Amino acid sequence: MQAQSKQPPTGGMRAVQLHSFGGPEVLNVCEIPAPEAGPGQIRVRVTAAGLNPMDWIMTADADAAARFGLTLPAGFGTDYAGVVDQVGDGVTGFAPGDRVFGGALSRAVADFVVVDSAGGTAANEVHHTPDGVDDRTAATLTIAGRTASAALAAVNPGPDDTLLVGGASGGVGVFAVQLARVSGARVIGTGSAASADHLRALGAEPVVYGHGLADRVRALAPNGITAAIDLHGMETVHVARELGVPDSRICTIAAQVDGVAAANGANAAPGVLEEIACLVAAGHLRVPVAARFPIEQIRSAAALQAGRHVQGKVVIDL
Numbered sequence: 347m348q349a350q351s352k353q354p355p356t357g358g359m360r361a362v363q364l365h366s367f368g369g370p371e372v373l374n375v376c377e378i379p380a381p382e383a384g385p386g387q388i389r390v391r392v393t394a395a396g397l398n399p400m401d402w403i404m405t406a407d408a409d410a411a412a413r414f415g416l417t418l419p420a421g422f423g424t425d426y427a428g429v430v431d432q433v434g435d436g437v438t439g440f441a442p443g444d445r446v447f448g449g450a451l452s453r454a455v456a457d458f459v460v461v462d463s464a465g466g467t468a469a470n471e472v473h474h475t476p477d478g479v480d481d482r483t484a485a486t487l488t489i490a491g492r493t494a495s496a497a498l499a500a501v502n503p504g505p506d507d508t509l510l511v512g513g514a515s516g517g518v519g520v521f522a523v524q525l526a527r528v529s530g531a532r533v534i535g536t537g538s539a540a541s542a543d544h545l546r547a548l549g550a551e552p553v554v555y556g557h558g559l560a561d562r563v564r565a566l567a568p569n570g571i572t573a574a575i576d577l578h579g580m581e582t583v584h585v586a587r588e589l590g591v592p593d594s595r596i597c598t599i600a601a602q603v604d605g606v607a608a609a610n611g612a613n614a615a616p617g618v619l620e621e622i623a624c625l626v627a628a629g630h631l632r633v634p635v636a637a638r639f640p641i642e643q644i645r646s647a648a649a650l651q652a653g654r655h656v657q658g659k660v661v662i663d664l
């Protein structure tokens with residue numbers, strides 16, 4: 347195993363840990379032994395971790411945790427970015443000092459994570475961070491980028507489309523809107539009135555969600571919408587159906603609706619994260635970071651994320 351000198355002298359690390367499942371109040375920063383890279387694995391010195399709803403959904407109670415295979419004491423957070431600091435036997439393609447990002451299921455808010463170098467799911471994956479992408483941005487890409495890409499693949503928007511994106515201003519929305527714009531589609535995005543400028547800056551035409559949404563969309567697009575993705579619940583699915591969009595061009599990520607495809611980031615096409623990272627590096631896609639917190643303020647960060655009104659992403663600095 348190759349090792350850099352950056353390992354802490356104690357062999358320990360800071361990590362957010364839970365000793366019971368629950369809300370932000372169960373999150374504590376603890377000193378625990380740092381993991382070591384085994385064969386086929388790399389260890390990453392984490393510099394930034396991005397939060398997602400799944401972080402607090404899977405740690406909210408024992409039943410949810412069990413569905414994700416979590417046991418106590420558990421860690422917190424999945425999206426990470428940082429620098430490779432150990433490489434296990436048999437690893438090719440990564441070396442100490444490489445800048446990387448990826449996913450480490452419910453263990454990312456820590457000084458170090460260990461992942462399989464050939465891992466291929468958001469729970470366990472690593473990619474090179476291109477020049478031109480800073481670590482805070484890289485730490486936002488994995489779950490939201492995968493999920494936005496999977497949702498768009500289900501409806502395949504192009505230059506002839508007017509796409510309605512429900513819940514467009516959140517973590518998945520910022521990727522979905524911009525990727526749809528890259529495909530050439532016109533994008534109408536739902537958000538609160540307070541998110542209108544944020545949505546415009548992403549390239550979407552804002553429309554306020556809630557009662558009367560179908561009429562407001564009709565007014566914006568008198569010739570109709572041709573596809574829709576619902577990133578929040580079911581409202582956008584129902585409105586799209588009301589406006590005549592066939593189920594084959596509607597997709598959800600946060601609810602189950604009979605007849606409509608449910609996209610999952612786990613099923614995103616291979617290579618999408620590299621493509622998204624390259625778009626960021628080239629200046630064609632940007633990730634608004636709504637707030638950054640030091641690890642010591644993890645409870646505030648988790649509470650903000652769980653409030654469901656973040657415009658973009660929440661990032662923890664390590």
Ligand SMILES: NC(=O)c1ccc[n+]([C@@H]2O[C@H](COP(=O)([O-])OP(=O)(O)OC[C@H]3O[C@@H](n4cnc5c(N)ncnc54)[C@H](OP(=O)(O)O)[C@@H]3O)[C@@H](O)[C@H]2O)c1
Pocket residue numbers: 398399400403489490493512513514515516517518519536537538539540541555556577578599600609610611612651654655656657658
């Ligand atoms: N299937 C999968 O693989 C997968 C993966 C990732 C996430 N998800 C799920 O997808 C959902 C979105 O994830 P995310 O990361 O984008 O969450 P997020 O960042 O927490 O989303 C926050 C956004 O939700 C918007 N919002 C709040 N109430 C809304 C409403 N009634 N209608 C429309 N938008 C509303 C907010 O907009 P305003 O501030 O303007 O109100 C805010 O910008 C979550 O439920 C998450 O669990 C699924």
